[in-house]
Amino acid sequence: MKLGFIGLGIMGSPMAQNLIAGGHEVRLSSRSGAPRALVDLGGIACASGREVAQGADIIFLMVPDTPHVEAALFGEDGVAAGLSEGKIVVDMSSISPIATKGFASRINALGCRYLDAPVSGGEVGARNGTLSIMVGGPEATFATVRPLFELMGKNITLVGDNGAGQTAKVANQIIVALNIEAVAEALLFAAKAGADPARVRQALMGGFASSKVLEVHGERMIKRTFEPGFRIGLHQKDLNLALSNAREMGVSLPNTATCQELFNACVSHGGAGWDHSALVRALELLANHEIGS
Amino acid sequence: MKLGFIGLGIMGSPMAQNLIAGGHEVRLSSRSGAPRALVDLGGIACASGREVAQGADIIFLMVPDTPHVEAALFGEDGVAAGLSEGKIVVDMSSISPIATKGFASRINALGCRYLDAPVSGGEVGARNGTLSIMVGGPEATFATVRPLFELMGKNITLVGDNGAGQTAKVANQIIVALNIEAVAEALLFAAKAGADPARVRQALMGGFASSKVLEVHGERMIKRTFEPGFRIGLHQKDLNLALSNAREMGVSLPNTATCQELFNACVSHGGAGWDHSALVRALELLANHEIGS
Numbered sequence: 223m224k225l226g227f228i229g230l231g232i233m234g235s236p237m238a239q240n241l242i243a244g245g246h247e248v249r250l251s252s253r254s255g256a257p258r259a260l261v262d263l264g265g266i267a268c269a270s271g272r273e274v275a276q277g278a279d280i281i282f283l284m285v286p287d288t289p290h291v292e293a294a295l296f297g298e299d300g301v302a303a304g305l306s307e308g309k310i311v312v313d314m315s316s317i318s319p320i321a322t323k324g325f326a327s328r329i330n331a332l333g334c335r336y337l338d339a340p341v342s343g344g345e346v347g348a349r350n351g352t353l354s355i356m357v358g359g360p361e362a363t364f365a366t367v368r369p370l371f372e373l374m375g376k377n378i379t380l381v382g383d384n385g386a387g388q389t390a391k392v393a394n395q396i397i398v399a400l401n402i403e404a405v406a407e408a409l410l411f412a413a414k415a416g417a418d419p420a421r422v423r424q425a426l427m428g429g430f431a432s433s434k435v436l437e438v439h440g441e442r443m444i445k446r447t448f449e450p451g452f453r454i455g456l457h458q459k460d461l462n463l464a465l466s467n468a469r470e471m472g473v474s475l476p477n478t479a480t481c482q483e484l485f486n487a488c489v490s491h492g493g494a495g496w497d498h499s500a501l502v503r504a505l506e507l508l509a510n511h512e513i514g515s
Numbered sequence: 516m517k518l519g520f521i522g523l524g525i526m527g528s529p530m531a532q533n534l535i536a537g538g539h540e541v542r543l544s545s546r547s548g549a550p551r552a553l554v555d556l557g558g559i560a561c562a563s564g565r566e567v568a569q570g571a572d573i574i575f576l577m578v579p580d581t582p583h584v585e586a587a588l589f590g591e592d593g594v595a596a597g598l599s600e601g602k603i604v605v606d607m608s609s610i611s612p613i614a615t616k617g618f619a620s621r622i623n624a625l626g627c628r629y630l631d632a633p634v635s636g637g638e639v640g641a642r643n644g645t646l647s648i649m650v651g652g653p654e655a656t657f658a659t660v661r662p663l664f665e666l667m668g669k670n671i672t673l674v675g676d677n678g679a680g681q682t683a684k685v686a687n688q689i690i691v692a693l694n695i696e697a698v699a700e701a702l703l704f705a706a707k708a709g710a711d712p713a714r715v716r717q718a719l720m721g722g723f724a725s726s727k728v729l730e731v732h733g734e735r736m737i738k739r740t741f742e743p744g745f746r747i748g749l750h751q752k753d754l755n756l757a758l759s760n761a762r763e764m765g766v767s768l769p770n771t772a773t774c775q776e777l778f779n780a781c782v783s784h785g786g787a788g789w790d791h792s793a794l795v796r797a798l799e800l801l802a803n804h805e806i807g808s
Contacts, residue, residue, distance in 0.1 A: 319708050342722055356718050358710075379718040386710040390718045393701035397724035400700065400770070404693030407768045408686035411757065414764045415612050417651075417679040425649050425672040425683045429635055431690035433726030464704065471707045474801040475700045476777075477693070477770045484769075508767040 226278030234284035236348040244373040275304030288317040307333035319388040326384035340391035358387035395460035401435035406502035439499035451497030519571030527577035537666040568597030581610040600626035612681040619677035633684035651680035688753035694728035699795035732792035744790030
């Protein structure tokens with residue numbers, strides 16, 4: 223199948239590579255040009271999104287944020303300029319659910335179909351083809367693209383109409399951040415009360431407090447292993463999507479707002495590159511006490 | 516073994532019953548007298564905590580809150596008045612970790628040993644003998660009492676010294692409340708954005724957002740099944756322990772504080788008896804939107 227891939231960074235490159243490895247002809251475009259390694263594997267370097275869209279039936283995007291998707295689709299020499307009826311645009315970036323609905327209708331107006339399909343699983347999942355993919359869009363379009371998703375991911379869910387994939391991703395990032403903050407409050411409380419946070423965590427696993435975050439991020443807090451993982455700077459971007467979309471829709475997210483403030487505090491202490499479990503450090507500053515000390 | 520059990524409410528009665536069923540002589544005392552059913556099974560009704568302590572080697576308590584434990588132990592005709600050297604006091608109530616350390620030293624000063632051993636698992640766990648028991652106190656004392664804990668519970672952990680059991684319980688209640696709030700923010704965000712919260716929940720299970728709360732309480736929010744379960748009024752009591760102990764120790768728990776405020780809002784709408792997953796209703800009021808509507 224003739225595919226296109228726009229945005230070839232840390233995530234996009236291995237995802238495009240898995241599509242090439244699946245036997246597809248993949249046209250490539252990126253701000254910094256197509257990586258040599260992908261061209262060596264058979265990828266076709268293009269000068270613009272327009273050129274990619276002209277030569278491909280299904281065009282994937284994997285760029286940092288909402289404005290980058292808008293520019294890649296509708297900017298000068300963008301994808302829209304190269305589309306013709308029947309083609310499919312698949313945005314795998316993590317961006318605004320509300321903006322996504324607008325992008326989808328503008329693409330639909332050109333006689334083309336649109337899927338939003340953000341992922342979780344990070345760089346490792348992108349390399350190993352084990353990403354979770356949350357999809358919004360028409361069922362028939364999902365069925366068409368599904369075999370390609372299967373080259374990049376494992377847990378692939380059609381959540382609903384356009385925007386629903388991005389909505390699910392934001393919901394995911396809200397829960398992960400708030401569960402990290404929950405474990406941080408609980409373990410710091412325990413440490414300051416003189417209990418061993420590691421034994422408290424152990425006693426809580428398996429009960430109603432159990433979570434993937436208690437298991438993974440709780441251990442990072444105790445062992446002080448704050449190499450990412452998932453960077454605070456990226457989680458800030460995701461919580462910004464949550465908070466700005468919530469504001470636009472009229473939804474109050476009080477604990478998401480607090481988490482964002484605590485991430486902000488980490489950044490002001492040099493922590494944009496720390497793993498998001500290091501959110502505990504902001505609470506430790508306030509308590510003048512460190513877990514494990 | 517000669518045992519005593521003080522506090523024979525919804526939790527205490529079935530716990531005492533399991534000790535009697537285990538073949539032990541159990542002296543009973545409660546504000547409203549010893550329940551007839553327990554006496555019929557072989558329990559011995561006593562007039563006071565002092566009388567219980569005089570006739571028993573190990574005395575269990577299961578009362579509502581910190582002041583009730585203090586009164587039961589050190590009030591007129593309380594347990595302390597009936598203790599003699601070598602006896603063991605086991606407080607299974609959920610109370611203040613800081614106050615617990617004080618109670619333990621006062622009992623130790625009488626030549627007796629003390630365990631704090633709060634539980635989770637509710638009425639069903641108490642009846643079925645499947646409670647989780649989080650214990651604080653000396654290892655040798657824990658070893659002595661362990662066979663009795665095993666008549667009442669399944670997952671039994673020595674967390675640390677006196678107070679550590681209560682600390683673990685508070686940590687547990689912090690995480691459960693904050694995880695409920697996290698799922699509520701995420702599903703309400705999704706619902707207001709037009710996605711189906713049930714499908715969003717499904718897409719998130721198994722990933723980093725997964726938790727016992729997403730599984731159990733997330734489903735309750737979607738299906739609107741707010742019969743307890745665990746009552747908001749009880750969770751308020753537990754978060755009060757968290758916040759008052761945190762204040763005393765100098766720890767900031769911003770999201771625990773917000774959860775308590777949201778529970779307060781539920782109560783002002785008649786919700787003290789709702790299941791704690793109904794915390795989502797406070798957020799729904801703010802958003803003027805209900806999950807599933």
